Amino acid sequence: MPHIENRIRRLRFDAGEITQKDLADRVGVTRQTILAIENGKYAPTLDLAFRIARTFGVPLDEVFTFHDD
Amino acid sequence: MSCGERDALTSLITTLIVIVLFVLLLLGQHAAGDFAGSDGLQVWAQSVLLLVCASIGIAIVVAIVFHIAYSTLTGDKPDDRRDERDRDIDRRALTFAWYLLSFGILGVVIDLALGASAFRALNLMLALCAVSELFKDAVRLALYRRGA
Numbered sequence: 001m002p003h004i005e006n007r008i009r010r011l012r013f014d015a016g017e018i019t020q021k022d023l024a025d026r027v028g029v030t031r032q033t034i035l036a037i038e039n040g041k042y043a044p045t046l047d048l049a050f051r052i053a054r055t056f057g058v059p060l061d062e063v064f065t066f067h068d069d
Numbered sequence: 070m071s072c073g074e075r076d077a078l079t080s081l082i083t084t085l086i087v088i089v090l091f092v093l094l095l096l097g098q099h100a101a102g103d104f105a106g107s108d109g110l111q112v113w114a115q116s117v118l119l120l121v122c123a124s125i126g127i128a129i130v131v132a133i134v135f136h137i138a139y140s141t142l143t144g145d146k147p148d149d150r151r152d153e154r155d156r157d158i159d160r161r162a163l164t165f166a167w168y169l170l171s172f173g174i175l176g177v178v179i180d181l182a183l184g185a186s187a188f189r190a191l192n193l194m195l196a197l198c199a200v201s202e203l204f205k206d207a208v209r210l211a212l213y214r215r216g217a
Contacts, residue, residue: 029150029152029154030150030151031148032074033153033154036154036216041215042157042216044153045153048153
């Protein structure tokens with residue numbers, strides 16, 4: 001079953017341990033949505049995925065990776 | 070708790086209160102024979118319209134009380150932002166409720182075709198609307214709780 005993994009937790013840590021709330025405010029969503037994405041419970045839209053990547057200043061595929069198991 | 074999750078919970082509470090009121094009022098009127106006359110359906114429709122108006126007021130009161138209780142108990146300032154995940158959950162819950170309503174209406178039409186009265190059919194439709202609303206809110210809550 002295909003699934004999308006993400007490195008948001010790691011990127012938050014590398015960016016100075018910014019909180020889920022800070023990241024949520026920066027990309028314009030709720031903290032619960034960031035939590036759901038980090039836990040792999042929710043797959044964000046392309047728009048939000050790009051906004052998250054841009055916030056960390058990295059390409060999209062450094063945040064999200066697709067696995068077709 | 071996100072704004073969408075609070076909405077789902079308050080909507081569930083409101084729907085439960087309205088259903089109890091509907092059942093009490095309509096059963097009371099039925100027992101009193103208000104629907105027995107030739108204008109029975111008209112009386113029924115007036116009662117339903119009255120309760121629909123009342124339900125808007127109930128929804129507002131429940132939302133305010135819940136908002137105050139939530140702020141008091143948690144000490145948090147509620148975040149009223151809704152985002153793409155809320156819309157996704159709404160859409161999924163609405164789809165489930167729509168299927169329930171569609172098949173339910175089909176069942177009512179079959180019931181009518183088998184000889185049920187219009188009065189019974191209207192009450193079943195009303196019950197279906199209430200159940201599908203409850204179902205929608207329950208699915209929304211379940212999706213929020215699951216972290217979807």
